[in-house]
Amino acid sequence: MLWGSIVLSAVAVLVAHRHPLALWALVITLPALAVTLVDLVQTEHSLRRNYPASAHVRWFFEWLRPFLRAYVVESNLEGRPFSIDERSLVYARAKGDVDSHPFGTELDVYSGEYEWLAHSMVPNSGAPKDMRVRVGSDQCSRPYMASRLNISAMSFGSLGANAIEALNLGAKIGGFYHDTGEGSLSPYHRKHGGDIVWELGSGYFGCRTKDGHFDPEHFRDKAQLDQVKMTEIKLSQGAKPGHGGVLPGPKVTREIAETRDIEQGKDCLSPAAHSAFSTPKGLLEFAARMRDLSGGKPVGIKLCVGFPHELMAVVKAMLATGITLDFIVIDGAEGGTGAAPTELSDRVGMPLREGLIIARNALVGAGLKGQVRLAASGKVASGAAIAMNAALGADWCNAARPFMFSLGCVQSMKCHTDLCPTGVATQSPARQRGLVIPEKAERVARFHKSTVNALHEIVVAAGLESPSDFQPGHLRQRINVAEMKQMNEVYPFVEEGELIAGTSHDSLRRWWDAADPDSFRRRVPA
Structure with a gap:
């Protein structure tokens, strides 16, 4: 992706000398080159370091997922190691993001697969933090x-x-x-x-x-x-x-x-x-x-x-x-x-x-x-x-x-x-x-x-x-x-x-x- 951005930018600059309209190509190629260079040096995301610029497609769909969730049949993921929600919980905790969930559980509490832990009317707020x-x-x-x-x-x-x-x-x-x-x-x-x-x-x-x-x-x-x-x-x-x-x-x-x-x-x-x-x-x-x-x-x-x-x-x-x-x-x-x-x-x-x-x-x-x-x-x-x-x-x-x-x-x-x-x-x-x-x-x-x-x-x-x-x-x-x-x-x-x-x-x-x-x-x- 890096070399592709460089080549496209160079071609756009050369062509622009003869065809001024080609300057519009720089509007696309130069930002892509800038994003690529930033991705290569940032340390937060492995995918962006290994696949600069193109990895943003994944982040776009990750951002889009909550809006499409009601229309996506997530049961198609049956057989994969972890569900989307389980993986998202881990990502949120690892990144230090808020892991709270709005609107309550989305599990079917009347399903034969549902299970839960009993809680007490007298919570023990003094339970030791060190649980080793x-x-x-x-x-x-x-x-x-x-x-x-x-x-x-x-x-x-x-x-x-x-x-x-x-x-x-x-x-x-x-x-x-x-x-x-x-x-x-x-x-x-x-x-x-x-x-x-x-x-x-x-x-x-x-x-x-x-x-x-x-x-x-x-x-x-x-x-x-x-x-x-x-x-x-x-x-x-x-x-x-x-x-x-x-x-x-x-x-x-x-x-x-x-x-x-x-x-x-x-x-x-x-x-x-x-x-x-x-x-x-x-x-x-x-x-x-x-x-x-x-x-x-x-x-x-x-x-x-x-x-x-x-x-x-x-x-x-x-x-x-x-x-x-x-x-x-x-x-x-x-x-x-x-x-x-x-x-x-x-x-x-x-x-x-x-x-x-x-x-x-x-x-x-x-x-x-x-x-x-x-x-x-x-x-x-x-x-x-x-x-x-x-x-x-x-x-x-x-x-x-x-x-x-x-x-x-x-x-x-x-x-x-x-x-x-x-x-x-x-x-x-x-x-x-x-x-x-x-x-x-x-x-x-x-x-x-x-x-x-x-x-x-x-x-x-x-x-x-x-x-x-x-x-x-x-x-x-x-x-x-x-x-x-x-x-x-x-x-x-x-x-x-x-x-x-x-x-x-x-x-x-x-x-x-x-x-x-x-x-x-x-x-x-x-």
């Missing part, structure tokens, strides 16, 4: 105080260097953690000193031997860094559960190769299963080893729930071995990714709500919820979403796409092509130029602050002291136009120790009986 949660069992000597909202796993390689830097700087400013994703701990994660949760997948990137197995000494050197607060064993992710990955050789740059401990230019393989363990007890022994190597920092697992008895087998193994995890992150099937087979992302894996309730029941029913913290990940974009997950047992939430929106992502759906127009999900230096790190980091921090503040307002409205006080009865679900139920009337919720006592709901008891601490296979039919 302590992560670390009795076996953890260096617990971590986690924010109620953090940046979910997104690897260097899937995101560009500028995006990683902006996210981590935002986490540093806002005081929350940044999950590395399974692509390992890169220099860009470390540059600004924001809190890190180091995720280890089946490829053990960043701490692997030449043949792809876990390297304890390499792991220890990084896990003991002050910036690394916790480590997380990734068993599966919601967007492609049970599926390994391949980063094609041409995309394995020198930086990515050095970060992941792999060979440059060769395919980077992430197996479907871990080689360090194959049983529930083996998983716990591996986690205990990681905790020792890290110097006593919290260690947990992340998974998308598949067969409930497999998760319960891990819980049974904790009882049998005395080894406890410090936290479990449940990733819902609605979780996002840069690319995944459609069949897996659409039809494999359990949605967050059901997975979270099963994990909550397993821990509470086994008497372990006080030791093992529970987190939720999957389409979390608001304080209300955090509160709803808290009512189902989550101690905190992780989010990925909302923080990408904070960076300027416009959902162009080009993540897997390396052609991201806003410089977020690309390794192209030219495209990454559009993402100005300090400016985007402030947006990341603002979105986090506004969303956590919204959570606090909901805690106050419910008359509670903390998000941890939310219970299933606070969350209501409309069943049909004439019927409403509390969530504990829709799903079974066990009391402390019920699974051990054998007094739990029939389906939960069957899953518990089928769980084997020595194997992920069913012990008896479930």
Whole structure:
């Protein structure tokens, strides 16, 4: 666009010597050139830096949308990661704009999909602003105080260097953690000193031997860094559960190769299963080893729930071995990714709500919820979403796409092509130029602050002291136009120790009986 504006302006000037009417062309070309030059040097909008002048077409339609809203069938966006309104909320909070909404809710409150949180006639205006949660069992000597909202796993390689830097700087400013994703701990994660949760997948990137197995000494050197607060064993992710990955050789740059401990230019393989363990007890022994190597920092697992008895087998193994995890992150099937087979992302894996309730029941029913913290990940974009997950047992939430929106992502759906127009999900230096790190980091921090503040307002409205006080009865679900139920009337919720006592709901008891601490296979039919 820049060269086009320059050429057109030059042609108009030359032609004007012979044809005075051509001076009118300068009325168009010179302003276009001026706008282009301004766009190239401004730091607020990535699209304008990468696509000067032409990007204004998007801003025009964004301005026009409220006027056409009544005539636009937004249901055509079904299947996209987030709705227009959810994305607009994130943008407004990230930019510091007013996020209030006039005329009340536009949701159909009589729809069977409508749900809400109960509020109290006696709001608790004195509820503490600091709502952090302590992560670390009795076996953890260096617990971590986690924010109620953090940046979910997104690897260097899937995101560009500028995006990683902006996210981590935002986490540093806002005081929350940044999950590395399974692509390992890169220099860009470390540059600004924001809190890190180091995720280890089946490829053990960043701490692997030449043949792809876990390297304890390499792991220890990084896990003991002050910036690394916790480590997380990734068993599966919601967007492609049970599926390994391949980063094609041409995309394995020198930086990515050095970060992941792999060979440059060769395919980077992430197996479907871990080689360090194959049983529930083996998983716990591996986690205990990681905790020792890290110097006593919290260690947990992340998974998308598949067969409930497999998760319960891990819980049974904790009882049998005395080894406890410090936290479990449940990733819902609605979780996002840069690319995944459609069949897996659409039809494999359990949605967050059901997975979270099963994990909550397993821990509470086994008497372990006080030791093992529970987190939720999957389409979390608001304080209300955090509160709803808290009512189902989550101690905190992780989010990925909302923080990408904070960076300027416009959902162009080009993540897997390396052609991201806003410089977020690309390794192209030219495209990454559009993402100005300090400016985007402030947006990341603002979105986090506004969303956590919204959570606090909901805690106050419910008359509670903390998000941890939310219970299933606070969350209501409309069943049909004439019927409403509390969530504990829709799903079974066990009391402390019920699974051990054998007094739990029939389906939960069957899953518990089928769980084997020595194997992920069913012990008896479930």
